[in-house]
Amino acid sequence: MQSRPTTTTPPVATEFNGKDRNAFLFGWNPQAELWNGRLAMIGFLAYLLWDLAGYSVLRDVLHLVSYTH
Template structure:
């Protein structure tokens, strides 16, 4: 069905089911985020947004042009973002070689004829 049930309707429906099942102490957990401070903060955010300039969805969802999805700095010696990326890549190559040997019974050196 395409309708929204209120919490009271759900309470009534499930209380009847609980009563039929022999449950005498039926309670519903309070809904999340219904504290007055939270509702007041939401109202303040909405009021603040309404007072500001109109912003369309395309503008909000647009990423800045300077977003770096991974470290693109030049390689440098020592522990830094670049070395972490390369250590991760080498670890993936080593793990792939391990899986190849585990599955085939022959290691990568056997596969290329060195052993």
């Protein structure tokens, strides 16, 4: 009977600077770009929920522009 080799999960991936991808590091580094993207996604979701609740900044601006012309 032939035994199969055991599989192990790969280690946590690190960026090219050798640090953890999720580390909150200050300065110009790959981790800052990941955090920037994550916070931007949270901001877009927050605005979408705010807009669905009836408080739309864009709609208010368009109403103001349409009243002035």
